[in-house]
Amino acid sequence: MKTVIVPTYEQASPANQTLMDNLKKALSFVPNLYATFTHSETALGTYLTLQNARSSLSSKAREVVNLSVSQINHCRYCLAAHTMVGKMVGFSDEQVLEIRRGSASFDVRLDALTKLTHNVMITRGHTDKDVLQAFFDAGWNEGNLVDVMMVIGDKTISNFLHSTTEIPVDFPAAPEL
Known part of the structure; x- marks a missing residue:
């Protein structure tokens, strides 16, 4: 092989x-x-x-999406890398794990973003309307929604490349959930 x-x-x-x-x-x-x-x-x-494209999403919001997508896709490489980056942008170890589990109770806006991203991934883009409404109710807008989809696409590419190639992970391993 x-x-x-x-x-x-x-x-x-x-x-x-x-x-x-x-x-x-x-x-x-x-x-x-x-x-x-x-x-x-x-x-x-x-x-x-x-x-590296410009985005309406903050670095913290992008990491919420990166961690959520990588968790759903079970990408060991990206979970390792984005656990490290998540801490660099200000998340605690506990917050990183909570995001990976599908919520962010420590921040209303990030919680809605986490739940939206998990739902988009699990439903393959057939997003639950209540989850989408909660995203907008938390203060996000249509431009943010489009930018979330761009980050989901970006992270899915790298997740799939790693999952297919299984190249060695060169970051400290992310903790198991």
Whole structure:
């Protein structure tokens, strides 16, 4: 059976090497999942553009979506990475676990966002109208809803790439629920 490997810097194209150089400057290393995108000539650049696009969502709100999607998709890699990032944006260990379980009782707006994201994922986009209304009632708007869907798409891409390739996780493992 063929195994997908994490490409080395030397195996990447010059264009992908430039992106890897930028990642190394920003993160101090090139995460294995990003390196795996370099199997394609264009995927890493496209993915980074999507991931770094301007959004109406705060960094905390984006992490709520990232953690929720990664939990529903059972992506060990992204759960590990976003548990770390979640703490960097100000969530406690307990809050990260609560978000992964499907709520955020510590913040009304983030709770509605967490419940919406979990519902969108579980229903494959056939969102429960009451959950959607609760999202709007918590102060979110239509633009926020569209941006939530963009982050869901972004995270689903990386979740599926990892789940398919099973490349090594190079972040501390996320706690089990």
